[in-house]
Amino acid sequence: LFFLGFFNHYIKKSSYLCGVLVNNFTMILKKLTLPELLKNSCSQFKNNLSLNFVQSGNRTYQDLYKDVLSLANHLLTLGIQKGDKVAILSANMPNWGITQFAIAQIGAISVPILPGFSSTEIQNILEHAEVKVIFVSKLLYKLVAPIKTDFLEHKILMNNFASIPEGYEAEAIEKLEPANVLNNQTPLPEITIEEEDTASIIYTSGTTGFSKGVELTHKNLVWNARQCSTIQPVGEKDRFLSILPLAHTYENTLGLLLPLLFGAQIFYLDRVPTPKLLVPAMQKIRPTVILSVPLVIEKIYKTQIVPRFNSSAMMRTLHKFAPTRKILNRLAGKKLMKTFGGELVFFGIGGSKLDPTVERFLHEAKFPYAIGYGLTETAPMSAGSNPSATFLQGVGPVMEGVSMKINEPDHKGEGEIWIKGPHVMKGYYKKPELTQEVMTPDGWFKTGDLGFFDTKGRLSIRGRIKTMILGASGENIYPEEIESIINNFRFVNESLVVESKGKLVAMVHFNMEELEKQYQKLKTQAGNYKAHLNEMIEEQKKELFEYVNSRVNNFSKLQLVMIQSEPFEKTPTQKIKRFLYNNIQV
Numbered sequence: 001l002f003f004l005g006f007f008n009h010y011i012k013k014s015s016y017l018c019g020v021l022v023n024n025f026t027m028i029l030k031k032l033t034l035p036e037l038l039k040n041s042c043s044q045f046k047n048n049l050s051l052n053f054v055q056s057g058n059r060t061y062q063d064l065y066k067d068v069l070s071l072a073n074h075l076l077t078l079g080i081q082k083g084d085k086v087a088i089l090s091a092n093m094p095n096w097g098i099t100q101f102a103i104a105q106i107g108a109i110s111v112p113i114l115p116g117f118s119s120t121e122i123q124n125i126l127e128h129a130e131v132k133v134i135f136v137s138k139l140l141y142k143l144v145a146p147i148k149t150d151f152l153e154h155k156i157l158m159n160n161f162a163s164i165p166e167g168y169e170a171e172a173i174e175k176l177e178p179a180n181v182l183n184n185q186t187p188l189p190e191i192t193i194e195e196e197d198t199a200s201i202i203y204t205s206g207t208t209g210f211s212k213g214v215e216l217t218h219k220n221l222v223w224n225a226r227q228c229s230t231i232q233p234v235g236e237k238d239r240f241l242s243i244l245p246l247a248h249t250y251e252n253t254l255g256l257l258l259p260l261l262f263g264a265q266i267f268y269l270d271r272v273p274t275p276k277l278l279v280p281a282m283q284k285i286r287p288t289v290i291l292s293v294p295l296v297i298e299k300i301y302k303t304q305i306v307p308r309f310n311s312s313a314m315m316r317t318l319h320k321f322a323p324t325r326k327i328l329n330r331l332a333g334k335k336l337m338k339t340f341g342g343e344l345v346f347f348g349i350g351g352s353k354l355d356p357t358v359e360r361f362l363h364e365a366k367f368p369y370a371i372g373y374g375l376t377e378t379a380p381m382s383a384g385s386n387p388s389a390t391f392l393q394g395v396g397p398v399m400e401g402v403s404m405k406i407n408e409p410d411h412k413g414e415g416e417i418w419i420k421g422p423h424v425m426k427g428y429y430k431k432p433e434l435t436q437e438v439m440t441p442d443g444w445f446k447t448g449d450l451g452f453f454d455t456k457g458r459l460s461i462r463g464r465i466k467t468m469i470l471g472a473s474g475e476n477i478y479p480e481e482i483e484s485i486i487n488n489f490r491f492v493n494e495s496l497v498v499e500s501k502g503k504l505v506a507m508v509h510f511n512m513e514e515l516e517k518q519y520q521k522l523k524t525q526a527g528n529y530k531a532h533l534n535e536m537i538e539e540q541k542k543e544l545f546e547y548v549n550s551r552v553n554n555f556s557k558l559q560l561v562m563i564q565s566e567p568f569e570k571t572p573t574q575k576i577k578r579f580l581y582n583n584i585q586v
Contacts, residue, residue, distance in 0.1 A: 032195045032226075033218035034104035037261055038068060045263030048236055051094035053270045054281040059094060061263070064101075066185060071102035071161065073184040078133060078154055082107030082191055085129045085201065088247065089113040089122065089144065090137035090158040092268045096246045097256050099135050099158065100200075104218070107191045110200045111213075112247035116572025117203075119143045121211065125203050126152055128430065129213060142170035195219035201429050202249055204376050213429035214376045216249070223401075224379040224423040225257035230400045232346050232370065232386040234289070238264035239343075241287035243273055243296075248573060249380045250350055254372075255291050264289075279339060286341035293351040294358075295574055297369070298487075301358045305332055326364045333365025344368055346387060350380075352575060353461065353480050356393055357488045363392060371395050373459060377438070377445055379423040383459045394460040395451075404459070405444075406452060414452045414462060414476070418444040450478070467578060469499045475555040477504065482558070485551050489544050491515050494568060496576055500584050503559040506548070507581060509567055510540065537563065 029036045042050075042065035050064040051057075059067070080086060086103045088110060090096055103110045111129045113122055122143055126134065130151045136144050137158040144155060145168065155164040160178035168176070199218040203211040228234075240259045244251035259266050267285050271277060309319045309328065318324040337344060350372040362369045368387035373395040374380035382404060385396030398404045402421040409415040424445045427435035438446045450462040462468075463478035471477050479497035486495040486506055491514055496507045515536065541561045549557045562584070568576040 029222070029226075031193075031218075032222040033193050033197075034101060034199055034222065034257075035193055037222050037225075037257065038065065038101050038105070041260050041263060045236060048263050049265045050260070051097050051266050051268070053094065054241070054267045054285055055270050057094065064098065067098045067182050068101040068105060069188065070182040070184045071098055072105040072188055073186050074161070074181040075102060075106055075108065075133070076188070080106065080108050080133060082193075084108045084133075085111050085131045087111040087113055087126060087129070087131045087134040088158070089115065089134060089140050090246075091115060091139060091272075092242050092244075092246050092251075093137070093158065093270070094268060095135075095158050095161070096268075097260075097266075100246075100252075100256075104193070104199055105188060105191075107193050107197065109198050112200065112202055112252065114203075114245055114247045114572035115140055116245075116570075117143075119147065123147050123149070125211065125213075129201055129203075136164075138173050141173045145170045193218065195222075196426075198426060202247070202376050212431060212434060214249075215426040215429050216379050217426055220379040220423050220425060221253055221257060222261075224381055225253050225261055227399050227401050227423070228254055228258050228381050229262065231372075231381075231384050231396075232289075232348075234258055234262040234264055236263040238262075238288045239285050240264055240266045240289045240291075241282065241285060242266055242268050242291075243278075244291055244293065245572070249376045250374070251291055253379055254348065254381065259289070282339065282341040284341075286343040288343055289346045289348070290340070290344065291348040291350070293574065294349055294354040295352075297347075297349065297362070298355050298358050300336075301355075301361060305336075305361065308332065329361050329364040330366060332361075333367045336365065336367060346370060348372055348384075350374070350384075351573060353463075353484060354393075355484050355488055359392055363390065373461060375447060375449075377425045377447075378419055378421070379425070382419050382421070382423070385458075391458065394454070394458055396458050398457070398459065407444075407446070409452070410476075412452065414450055416465060417447045417449045417451045417459075417461075419447060420444050450476075469497075469504070471555040477556050482506070482548065482552060482556055485548050486544065489547055491518075491540060492544070494576070496564070496568060496578065496581055497558075498578075498581055498584060504557065505560045505562060505584065506544075506558050507562050507564045507568075507584065508541075508544065509564040510537065515540070 029040055042061040046060060046062035048061050050059050050061045052059050086108050088096065088099055100110050111125065111131055113125055126147065127149045132151055133154045133156060134144060134152065135156045135158045157164055157176055161181045162176045162179040164176065196217050196219060198215050199221055200216045201213045202216065203213050238259060240255055242251060242255045244255065246252050246256060256266065269277060269281060309315055319328055345368055347367065347369045349369055354371065370385055370387050370390055372381055372384035374382045381399055382402050383395050383398045389396060402419065405418050406413065406415040407418045420443050448465050450465055450468065451459055453459055463480040467479050469477040469479060482497045483495050486492055486508060491510050493509045493511045495509065498505050498507065545558060545561050569580055570576055
């Protein structure tokens with residue numbers, strides 16, 4: 001999520017939809033394993049484009065299979081056997097998927113590491129998982145250059161598969177010559193890989209302060225990818241633009257395994273995504289599917305859409321009234337669609353709650369967005385809808401084949417979401433006590449999320465149990481809901497609502513750059529500019545206080561607004577580390 005500076009139509013032809021359904025019916029795998037998925041797809045779609053950069057590349061599914069086979073052979077020559085762990089720490093690129101499948105091909109276990117982890121966290125993961133080989137991209141090698149463990153035997157440069165010599169300096173990584181490893185088509189030895197074998201151990205970037213290794217089996221991943229097509233059909237004509245980290249199961253399952261399962265094309269950017277790079281890329285490949293997180297589309301809305309609606313007094317007035325607002329939003333939506341290449345049919349949003357104002361815009365703009373719900377522990381998807389069935393501030397129906405219930409619901413029908421199905425993890429690696437805490441003896445996974453079903457059986461999420469605040473009279477207060485209102489206030493970048501000494505406190509990080517732009521005149525006026533700026537911040541705090549409290553129920557009203565001068569510390573998936581701010585002093 002390192003690209004936060006940036007950032008309709010539906011399936012129209014029945015022949016396209018029929019083609020997708022045919023693919024669904026013919027996509028019968030002998031085993032729900034990654035090697036079987038690859039073998040089936042590379043046979044059925046061998047001449048289709050597979051994994052390529054936007055800027056260059058024409059790798060077909062047939063080429064993909066050859067590359068995977070070659071790299072698998074290379075891993076065997078390094079002494080990697082079934083059950084060994086191989087880590088991947090890399091930006092998105094075609095070699096990422098090639099590596100993951102090569103690891104699976106020989107029965108080894110991949111350990112994807114999010115790029116946002118620190119060097120210390122990476123070392124802890126490598127030691128805990130007993131990783132023997134790590135594939136690392138050029139830009140991230142500096143994080144692993146000094147790392148040594150009792151298990152780590154090889155470091156391989158992801159960009160060109162060159163072996164990195166022991167003690168190789170990070171400054172010289174660009175000079176490392178490519179390795180000629182993608183030309184070994186020797187048939188692999190027979191390695192039995194079962195559906196219940198562990199395929200991946202994914203270390204979560206939890207907001208509670210420590211990472212847990214989620215063990216996902218081949219069946220967890222492949223079954224989940226296949227079932228996702230029951231929410232949104234995928235076919236050979238689809239073009240995926242991959243922008244979220246592949247180390248996250250959201251992008252990995254929905255943005256890699258799912259499209260490969262049905263012969264779609266996947267494109268990657270060869271540099272860190274920026275508006276200057278992303279817009280031409282979308283114009284070039286005209287993606288049909290993009291997976292995103294709320295922060296991305298919220299940033300687009302605040303920086304590109306809102307300024308247009310505030311461009312004049314007349315525009316602001318017109319946008320306040322529902323009939324004219326809907327017309328303006330629809331026009332803005334058409335322009336947004338063109339920016340995305342004009343052929344987008346599915347813009348998936350997951351990972352955290354979407355701001356209600358932004359969602360209302362997307363809904364009225366008829367932008368093809370869809371909300372999904374899941375966790376790393378469920379590989380990840382468990383519920384969701386496609387763009388034709390979205391509803392405001394909700395998720396959608398439970399995915400086919402998944403069992404879900406609200407455990408011990410209160411009088412409103414709200415309670416903890418429990419999930420059961422073929423996609424639920426094996427457990428937390430080397431943490432049986434933690435596994436027992438979240439898994440019931442009969443296979444239900446306790447998500448820790450609070451939610452409810454409406455009369456149509458559609459799921460909505462209220463928040464996390466651990467973040468829920470109990471009011472003075474026993475009311476449930478959901479800080480995420482208050483934060484979504486705060487974050488929609490002008491000049492607010494992000495916020496956190498906590499309880500301190502019985503008070504409901506909002507910690508707010510203002511966009512000081514935008515504030516100062518609004519008050520440029522103060523710089524030329526007589527007097528102390530800093531004093532004027534501080535006075536202006538106090539005015540914004542007061543206005544925010546009134547803004548929020550006029551929009552929440554009585555027991556969710558704020559008692560205090562505090563300025564957070566620096567951005568909140570976040571996990572690699574850009575969630576605020578709440579545990580760091582639980583003991584603030586009022």
